[in-house]
Amino acid sequence: MDAALVTVGDELLAGDTENTNATWLARELSERGVDVRRVLTVPDVAAEIADAVREYAGRYDAVIVTGGLGGTPDDLTMDAVATAFDLPLEPNDLARADLERTLEAIAGDYPELDVDIEAEASLPAGARPLINDAGLSPGAVVENVYVLPGIPGEMQHMFEAVADEFAGDVESRLLYTEEPEANLIERLDSVRHRFGVEVGCYPDREAGHNRLKLRSDDPDALAEAFEWLRAAVDLVEPDA
Template sequence: MNATLLTVGDELLDGDTTNTNARWLAAELAERGVTTERVLTVPDETDVIAEATRRYSERFDAVVVTGGLGGTPDDVTMDSVAAAFDRELVENDLARADVERHLEAIADDYPELNVDVAAEAAIPAGSRPLRNPVGLSPGCVLENVYVLPGIPSEMKGMFERVADEFDGDVDSRYLYTEEPEASLIERLNEVRERFGVRVGCYPDREAGHNRLKISDSDGEALAAAEAWLRDRVVLSG
């Protein structure tokens, strides 16, 4: 299984925010053996979000969209995902109940809050609502597209509810060496060709070593590649 991440928000493109959601989600997917094929950040523009959603939905097994849920004018993700699949936004009963419950819980803190509940509880027709355990805006699943909030605590809380739906078979092994990257090239090329595994070499200057990573969906090839490297690289750490 492979996936893509579509992270929505001008604040990411303006350099106001670091895309920590992408790393968190990618790590969660990797832990489940799922390969993240692309991470794309787009502005809060309906056409751009809809086009990217449609394209990724057709080409990859799953698309996780984060950001741009809620009621302010820059929150256009739900509209965009609906447009990507030619659906209308419709109020969802389960989502509405959640929105009302959340508003009740925060009513004392925000006595003058005036929320358009129907708009907050609207998700694309035919989609499955995803409950927001921490915040106001619900998410949804439409075909292979998962729509999650952008606020990290809300995004994480909602992802956990669907995490089991992501399941792949790619495994990885890490080796650490103080050998310089340039002198490792031949061995890294050879292990890749010999066992067909994916190979990465990442310098960690602070730790003073290079991190080698090998990945594959074939456990036997991966184990053989690891053993081959262990015999030929001076390992550290």
């Protein structure tokens, strides 16, 4: 299974907000064996969101979109996803019922909260609603596109409800060395070509070592590559 991530928000592009959602989702998917092929950040522009969703939905097994849900003028994601699939937005009964329950439960704490329930509960026609137990705005699944909130706590909570729908065969193994990155090039090229695995070298200046990561959807090739590289490189413990 491969996937793409689309994070939405002018505040991400301006550097006002750190894009922790992309990092968190990429890690979660990778741990499930999913091959994350793209991470894209787009502005709060409906046409650009729709273009990205349309393109990635046709290229990857799954697309996760975060951000831009709610009732403010810059919350355009759900409308853009509907546009990407040529679907109308329509109120969803399950999303509306959940919103009504949530608003009733918090009415005492937020007596002046004014929410357009009909608009907030509108999803692309035929979409599967994803209930937001940690907030207000519902998410949705439209074909292979998962639309999640941008607030990290809400996004993470909603992803956990669908996490079992993401699985793949990509595995990884790690090695650590204090050898300079430039000195490793020939051996890293050799292990990649010999065993057909992906290999990356990631310097950690603070820890004083390089992290070598091998990835493959072939467990036998990965094991052979790992043993070959382990014998070819001067290794250290990861906490060294």
